[in-house]
Amino acid sequence: MADEAFDLIVIGGGSGGLASAIRAAKHGAKVALVEPKELGGTCVNVGCVPKKAMWYAAQMAEAQYIASDYGFTDKPGKLDWPGFIDRRNAYIDRIHGSYQQQLDKWKITRVKAMARFIEPRRIAAGERVLVAPHVIIATGSSANRLDKPGFEHSVTSDGFFALRACPKRTAIIGGGYIAVELAGVLRALGSEVDLYVRDRLMGSFDEEMAYQLGEEMTKHGITINYTCQIEAAHETHGVLLLDCDKGTKPGPYDLLIQAVGRHGNTASLGLDAIGLGVNAEKQIDVDDYQETGVPGVYAVGDVTQRLALTPVAVNAGRKLADRLFGNLPNAKLDYQNIPSVVFSHPPLGTVGLNEQEARAVYGAEVHLYKQTFVPMQLALAHRPMYVRFKLICVGEDSRIVGMQMLGPGVDEILQGFAVAIKMGATKADLDATLAIHPTSAEEMVTMGDRVPG
Numbered sequence: 416m417a418d419e420a421f422d423l424i425v426i427g428g429g430s431g432g433l434a435s436a437i438r439a440a441k442h443g444a445k446v447a448l449v450e451p452k453e454l455g456g457t458c459v460n461v462g463c464v465p466k467k468a469m470w471y472a473a474q475m476a477e478a479q480y481i482a483s484d485y486g487f488t489d490k491p492g493k494l495d496w497p498g499f500i501d502r503r504n505a506y507i508d509r510i511h512g513s514y515q516q517q518l519d520k521w522k523i524t525r526v527k528a529m530a531r532f533i534e535p536r537r538i539a540a541g542e543r544v545l546v547a548p549h550v551i552i553a554t555g556s557s558a559n560r561l562d563k564p565g566f567e568h569s570v571t572s573d574g575f576f577a578l579r580a581c582p583k584r585t586a587i588i589g590g591g592y593i594a595v596e597l598a599g600v601l602r603a604l605g606s607e608v609d610l611y612v613r614d615r616l617m618g619s620f621d622e623e624m625a626y627q628l629g630e631e632m633t634k635h636g637i638t639i640n641y642t643c644q645i646e647a648a649h650e651t652h653g654v655l656l657l658d659c660d661k662g663t664k665p666g667p668y669d670l671l672i673q674a675v676g677r678h679g680n681t682a683s684l685g686l687d688a689i690g691l692g693v694n695a696e697k698q699i700d701v702d703d704y705q706e707t708g709v710p711g712v713y714a715v716g717d718v719t720q721r722l723a724l725t726p727v728a729v730n731a732g733r734k735l736a737d738r739l740f741g742n743l744p745n746a747k748l749d750y751q752n753i754p755s756v757v758f759s760h761p762p763l764g765t766v767g768l769n770e771q772e773a774r775a776v777y778g779a780e781v782h783l784y785k786q787t788f789v790p791m792q793l794a795l796a797h798r799p800m801y802v803r804f805k806l807i808c809v810g811e812d813s814r815i816v817g818m819q820m821l822g823p824g825v826d827e828i829l830q831g832f833a834v835a836i837k838m839g840a841t842k843a844d845l846d847a848t849l850a851i852h853p854t855s856a857e858e859m860v861t862m863g864d865r866v867p868g
């Protein structure tokens with residue numbers, strides 16, 4: 416078959432690939448998008464979207480318990496799990512449809528196949544061969560799996576999203592984003608959850624905030640085990656018994672989830688054909704302009720060594736398309752001050768540096784402001800869950816280099832403060848902003864004195 420020529424080939428139809436393809440087409444480029452599965456990639460199909468749906472369901476369950484503390488007399492109901500999964504999947508199908516409409520609107524050629532490099536700017540996709548002066552790799556990542564006896568009986572987050580019922584007892588290995596998010600959801604929806612953490616919770620986050628998250632999760636009924644490493648799983652009569660390296664045999668469990676990080680989807684790409692190497696996590700190292708080192712070949716999103724977040728993939732892809740086709744030769748994503756929220760119970764948010772990172776960069780210049788309080792909604796319900804805010808500042812003008820938040824509502828509060836920090840806000844700027852009363856967020860602009868030390 417004759418080669419088909421385009422201005423741009425995008426490999427992968429997830430967050431980064433779709434954003435790159437649509438932005439390039441809006442600039443007038445002739446674009447091919449190669450994606451074998453449903454559009455939307457990890458975020459839409461087995462990531463942010465179904466996760467947030469489950470988190471909302473978990474919030475509803477918790478709200479019912481708070482309501483009973485307030486004096487509402489009806490008993491908390493149970494989630495119709497399969498019914499909700501159908502509702503969630505129908506919502507996701509609508510997203511697939513809207514992406515397809517976007518591709519049609521911008522006349523992007525969709526090739527439903529796996530892509531493989533023949534040469535740097537020549538790609539095999541099923542029966543077709545595509546050529547273009549520019550190729551963007553946006554193939555994302557997949558969950559790691561530990562190779563231990565019996566772990567074929569475990570699932571990753573992908574398997575969690577396929578569940579049709581709530582497991583009675585769940586063991587989760589890992590202490591990062593996915594482990595704490597799934598632990599919170601499953602606990603709120605009625606599962607007994609034991610978390611097996613190798614190092615500490617949320618290793619890349621502020622130590623104090625991560626410690627407090629552990630305390631809140633424990634109050635929530637999640638058992639966090641830091642001393643036992645799971646070495647094997649045994650399936651008997653439909654339940655799982657585990658072997659701990661300390662000799663104990665935790666269980667029985669109905670479900671074992673591994674949430675131990677992810678690796679780049681590079682194995683299928685035939686990168687040897689273009690002389691492009693990958694790192695230990697099978698990711699492609701890119702520079703600030705998403706360049707791979709092979710002329711005309713770029714990478715964005717989870718397949719790179721950068722932060723694995725949807726807005727990062729989307730904006731890296733858009734900036735790259737602006738640079739290649741939008742007459743903006745210096746366009747690149749600023750990887751500083753990227754806000755992020757862990758949808759744990761309660762949620763944990765961060766923007767900028769954590770205290771440990773700030774001390775490593777600014778040393779004795781670093782000073783802190785902190786606030787801890789029980790939010791009014793929970794004080795009325797006699798449910799002691801704390802909100803904790805922490806500002807990390809430097810210099811005589813107390814410029815804010817980091818903001819950390821833990822507690823109900825911080826997932827929505829953080830975004831606005833992230834704007835202020837990106838603009839270089841100081842503590843005095845926060846003090847000069849009048850509070851919205853009564854809210855939790857107001858505590859961020861009414862914080863008192865510097866914390867000594």
Ligand SMILES: Cc1cc2nc3c(=O)[nH]c(=O)nc-3n(C[C@H](O)[C@H](O)[C@H](O)COP(=O)(O)OP(=O)(O)OC[C@H]3O[C@@H](n4cnc5c(N)ncnc54)[C@H](O)[C@@H]3O)c2cc1C
Binds near residue numbers: 451452530572
């Ligand atoms: C459980 C979970 C929850 C998450 N929650 C959040 C969240 O709340 N907020 C957030 O910001 N981020 C979240 N993330 C991370 C987010 O999903 C990713 O950062 C984002 O999806 C990365 O987008 P991407 O375009 O790089 O890759 P992907 O979205 O993974 O897309 C890659 C696409 O490439 C395709 N592909 C792979 N190989 C080939 C090939 N050879 N040829 C053609 N196509 C190929 C795949 O089929 C896939 O569709 C979560 C991730 C997980 C796993």
Ligand SMILES: NC(=O)c1ccc[n+]([C@@H]2O[C@H](COP(=O)([O-])OP(=O)(O)OC[C@H]3O[C@@H](n4cnc5c(N)ncnc54)[C@H](O)[C@@H]3O)[C@@H](O)[C@H]2O)c1
Binds near residue numbers: 590594612618675758
């Ligand atoms: N809310 C969000 O924005 C969100 C949610 C989910 C995922 N994500 C993205 O997806 C990425 C992947 O999430 P993740 O939770 O898989 O990774 P992660 O890097 O956040 O956490 C991995 C965890 O696995 C542990 N681990 C690694 N190897 C292990 C081993 N051999 N035995 C026991 N524990 C081991 C680590 O100590 C760590 O606690 C995240 O880093 C994040 O960028 C974002």
